Amino acid sequence: MPTGIALHLVMMGRSGFRIPAYYRTKAWKTLRRAVLARDGGRCRYCGRVARQADHIVPRKRGGPDALENLVACCAPCNKLAGGLVFSSFAAKRSWIRARRAPMRQPKMVKYQG
Numbered sequence: 001m002p003t004g005i006a007l008h009l010v011m012m013g014r015s016g017f018r019i020p021a022y023y024r025t026k027a028w029k030t031l032r033r034a035v036l037a038r039d040g041g042r043c044r045y046c047g048r049v050a051r052q053a054d055h056i057v058p059r060k061r062g063g064p065d066a067l068e069n070l071v072a073c074c075a076p077c078n079k080l081a082g083g084l085v086f087s088s089f090a091a092k093r094s095w096i097r098a099r100r101a102p103m104r105q106p107k108m109v110k111y112q113g
């Protein structure tokens with residue numbers, strides 16, 4: 001039963017993180033899948049492969065669990081902006097892009113002269 005084993009491993013791997021119960025519900029998984037499909041499986045912030053959905057207006061601030069309030073997001077972008085509140089999607093995207101841009105360059109940069 002490869003499916004059962006894979007599912008078990010995922011559950012084990014995540015057990016150390018504190019994920020709100022909502023993100024384990026079927027309703028959220030269905031919604032996330034719809035968001036990823038709409039955005040072509042690409043992160044709306046950086047364009048990399050997305051596996052998560054991010055609330056534009058956080059749930060804590062009353063943001064609805066609706067397609068209009070969700071964008072496809074990759075794990076690094078989600079983590080980078082986690083817990084921060086932005087006035088708009090555009091503001092959040094430019095904030096993330098400003099911080100992720102240097103990552104495209106070689107890690108070790110030696111300045112000469």
Ligand SMILES: [Zn+2]
Nearest residue numbers: 043046074077
């Ligand atoms: Zn991203």
